[in-house]
Amino acid sequence: MSKLTDFRGRWFVVKIGGELAMDKQKLAASVGAAVRAFLDAGIRVAVIHGGGPQATEMQKKLGLQPKMVAGRRYTDEATLEVMKMTLAGQVSVDVASAFRIAGVPALCTTGMSAGLIDAKRRPPKVMSGAGPDPVDLGLVGDVTGVNTEAFQRISDAGFVPVLGSLSGDAQGNVLNINADTVATRVAAKLGAAKLFLVSNVPGVLANKDDPSTRLPTLTPAAAREKIASGVIQGGMIPKVEESLEMLEEGIEAIHIVGISPNDAVLREAEQPGSHGTAFLRG
Numbered sequence: 001m002s003k004l005t006d007f008r009g010r011w012f013v014v015k016i017g018g019e020l021a022m023d024k025q026k027l028a029a030s031v032g033a034a035v036r037a038f039l040d041a042g043i044r045v046a047v048i049h050g051g052g053p054q055a056t057e058m059q060k061k062l063g064l065q066p067k068m069v070a071g072r073r074y075t076d077e078a079t080l081e082v083m084k085m086t087l088a089g090q091v092s093v094d095v096a097s098a099f100r101i102a103g104v105p106a107l108c109t110t111g112m113s114a115g116l117i118d119a120k121r122r123p124p125k126v127m128s129g130a131g132p133d134p135v136d137l138g139l140v141g142d143v144t145g146v147n148t149e150a151f152q153r154i155s156d157a158g159f160v161p162v163l164g165s166l167s168g169d170a171q172g173n174v175l176n177i178n179a180d181t182v183a184t185r186v187a188a189k190l191g192a193a194k195l196f197l198v199s200n201v202p203g204v205l206a207n208k209d210d211p212s213t214r215l216p217t218l219t220p221a222a223a224r225e226k227i228a229s230g231v232i233q234g235g236m237i238p239k240v241e242e243s244l245e246m247l248e249e250g251i252e253a254i255h256i257v258g259i260s261p262n263d264a265v266l267r268e269a270e271q272p273g274s275h276g277t278a279f280l281r282g
C-alpha cells in the first residue's frame, strides 16, 4: 500500500479508452476525480485519449467500412479524415468537458500540436493475432519522439496536457496511432512512475466475457502465453504488448483498470492489483 504523496513530483500517465468518453458524468466522477487527487498530491499528470468506438460509428454514418486488424484500424485517406473529426473534435471536447466537471485544468489537443509527439508511418509488419503475413495498416504511425520539455512546460504552467492519438512529422504528414501505443511511449519517455490504461473492462480477464475473472497481476511470460493461446484478443492485444515492451523502457508500473467503482483508478494507484491488472517490472 502506498500513499499518493509518495509520488510527489513524478509523472503519472492516464490513457482513456474512447468508450469512456461517451458518459461524461461518469468519466468526471471516475478518471476526472482520480486526476484531481493526483494533482492535489503534487503528481504531474499527462492524459492520452482514444476514440475508437466514436470513429467506427462515424465511419458507418458516412458509409465507410471499418476494418480492424488485431485491435488496430486500417487507415486510408477517408478514414484519416474521420479520425481527425472524432479524436481532435468530438472526443477531445467531451473529455475537456468531463475534466471541467472534475475541476481538472485540461489542455486538450493532439500529438500533432507543438510537436508533442513525432511519428512515422509504420512499415508493414507481422502482427500478433493477424496471421503469418506482414500487415500494411496504411496511414498508421509509430511514435518516434516525445517532446518531454513541452509536456514539462505545460505542466509547470498549471495545465494537464490531454492528447488525442493523432500525430505526424514536420513535413505535414498526419498519422493515426493507437492510443495505447501513444500512452505507453509518452509514459516511457517521461519516466512515469505509473501508467494507467483505463478501459471498459476491469483489467485483463481470464475469460473476456466474465468480469469476475480479472487477473490481479501478470508476468511478461504469462501475458505472452495468453496472447498466443487467444485468451487475450482484439483491443486488449495492443494494450498488453505495448505494456510489456515499455516496462523494459522505464515505466515503473502499468495498470490496466476500469471505472467501476468510481474510485477504481485511485485505489489501484494505492494498491496495485486491487482493482485492475498490474504489470510490475522484474
Ligand SMILES: Nc1ncnc2c1ncn2[C@@H]1O[C@H](COP(=O)(O)OP(=O)(O)O)[C@@H](O)[C@H]1O
Pocket: 016, 017, 018, 019, 050, 052, 071, 180, 198, 199, 200, 201, 203, 204, 205, 206, 207, 208, 231, 232, 233, 234, 235, 236, 237
Ligand atoms: N482477455 C481479455 N480481457 C479483457 N478484455 C479483453 C480480453 N480479450 C479481449 N478483450 C477485449 O478488449 C477490449 C478492450 O480493448 P479496446 O476495446 O481497444 O479498449 P479501449 O478503447 O479502452 O482501448 C474489451 O472490451 C474486450 O472486449
Ligand SMILES: CC(=O)N[C@@H](CCC(=O)OP(=O)(O)O)C(=O)O
Pocket: 016, 017, 018, 019, 049, 050, 051, 052, 053, 055, 071, 072, 073, 083, 140, 141, 165, 176, 177, 178, 179, 180, 235
Ligand atoms: C491505429 C489505430 O488503431 N488507431 C486507433 C486510435 C483511437 C484509439 O486507439 O481509440 P481507443 O483507445 O478507444 O481504442 C483507432 O483508429 O481506433
